[in-house]
Amino acid sequence: MLNIPLDSIICGDCEEILGEFPDNCIDLIVTSPPYADSRKKTYGGIHPDRYVDWFLPRTAQLLRVLKPTGTFILNIKEKVVGGQRHTYVIELILAMKKQGWLWTEEFAWHKKNCYPGKWPNRFRDAWERCLQFNKTKKFHMYQEAVMVPMGDWSKTRLARLSETDKIRDESRVLSGFGKRVANWVGRQLVYPTNVLHLATECANRHHSAAFPLALPEWFIKLFTKQNDVVLDPFVGSGTTALAAKKLYRRYIGIDIEQEYCDMAEEELRRCFLGGRNGRLEFG
Numbered sequence: 001m002l003n004i005p006l007d008s009i010i011c012g013d014c015e016e017i018l019g020e021f022p023d024n025c026i027d028l029i030v031t032s033p034p035y036a037d038s039r040k041k042t043y044g045g046i047h048p049d050r051y052v053d054w055f056l057p058r059t060a061q062l063l064r065v066l067k068p069t070g071t072f073i074l075n076i077k078e079k080v081v082g083g084q085r086h087t088y089v090i091e092l093i094l095a096m097k098k099q100g101w102l103w104t105e106e107f108a109w110h111k112k113n114c115y116p117g118k119w120p121n122r123f124r125d126a127w128e129r130c131l132q133f134n135k136t137k138k139f140h141m142y143q144e145a146v147m148v149p150m151g152d153w154s155k156t157r158l159a160r161l162s163e164t165d166k167i168r169d170e171s172r173v174l175s176g177f178g179k180r181v182a183n184w185v186g187r188q189l190v191y192p193t194n195v196l197h198l199a200t201e202c203a204n205r206h207h208s209a210a211f212p213l214a215l216p217e218w219f220i221k222l223f224t225k226q227n228d229v230v231l232d233p234f235v236g237s238g239t240t241a242l243a244a245k246k247l248y249r250r251y252i253g254i255d256i257e258q259e260y261c262d263m264a265e266e267e268l269r270r271c272f273l274g275g276r277n278g279r280l281e282f283g
Contacts, residue, residue, distance in 0.1 A: 006229065009241065009253040009268075011261040014233035017254050018061035026065045026252075027140070027228035030216045030240050032075035033058075036088050048079065048086040052095050059096055062233065069140045071223040072101070072133040075109065075211060083121065089129065096133060104139075105132040105194060109215060113199040130196070130219070145221040147189040158185050217243040224249055238264025242271060 004025050010017055033055065036048040046054045062072060076092075078085045093103055107130035117124035158181070165181035184190065198214050216239060220230055226248040232240035235253030237260060244251035245268065255261050 004229070005252060006250045007245070007252075009235060009238065009255070009261045009264045011255060011258050013256050014254040015058045015061055018058075018065055018233065021061075021065045023064055024067045025229065026231045027067055027070050027249075028220060028223045029062055029066060029070070029072040029231045029233070030075075030219050031073070031232045031234045032211055032236070033234045035077060036079055036086065048081055048088045051088040052092050055092060056095055056099065058233065059099060059101070062231075063100055063135065065231070066135055068136045069138065070135065071104075071139055071141075071219075073107075073216075073219045073223075074131040074133065075128060075215070076131065077125065077128045080122070093131065100135070101133040102135070102137065103131065104134045106130070107132065107194045107196055109211075110195055110197045111200045112197045130215075139223075140225075141223060142225065143191055143222065146192055146218060148192050150184070150188055150190055154184065157181070161185070211239060213239055213243050213246075216240040217247065220244055220247050220249060235264055236260050238267045241268060245272065 004021050034046065036046055036051045066072060076089055078087070078089045080086070097103055109128045109130050111126050111128070114124060114126040161182055168178045168180045170178040196215070196218060198212050198218075200212060216230075216232070220243055224230060224247075227250060229250045229252065230240065230244040231252045231254075233254045235241060235255045238253055241251040241253045241264060253261075253264055255264070
């Protein structure tokens, strides 16, 4: 058994707590840290100009404890400062690459139930970044676990294939990409895109920035198998821990606010009370 506090919520600064963890002990990290200048009443607020310096010591610990086959998913979003987007997320990506991370992919979380709004020079944000980082190019990824139904388009598109559809058709603009449409004949499931269409509702409405259960759940399915260890170093109300337990993974949640740690533990007790074999029971 790993010498780490499995299936627990820990109150404290994740940088200090992770310093006690052994190297290479975590399979997946999914988290949404405080965004720059956000949630000042709970997390103090970090100015955008200081955000990278604040976050890098924490990503150094995350890099150390993540397994070489593991993945780090960072849900984050730029804010507007002085009428334009601040670059702290871009600066963070570049700094993490220098730190040793591989920026492997970027997923867009589309908040499909986002209500309308506008400002003088922009419209309401309806999406957030979910950045994927890895330690090595060879990491665990279970793509079949997140396949989606083929869709109605296949009923007409695949009914009458042209000769071009039966071969690998190279891009006309010489991009190097190509496709063979006939590959999808007879299939019921296909691989998804890197855009996740998820509503923002969540079971717990007492945290200032809780993401929906389906968000960590999707990444847990994609990057882990049963009994793997999932870490959220900014666990908030415990959504990642709930998703991990629901999917028979081990979880570790860390948060600097005792109120949120208590909230997460209460949610875990409530949701799994009376459940069998770790199955989630929403009351």
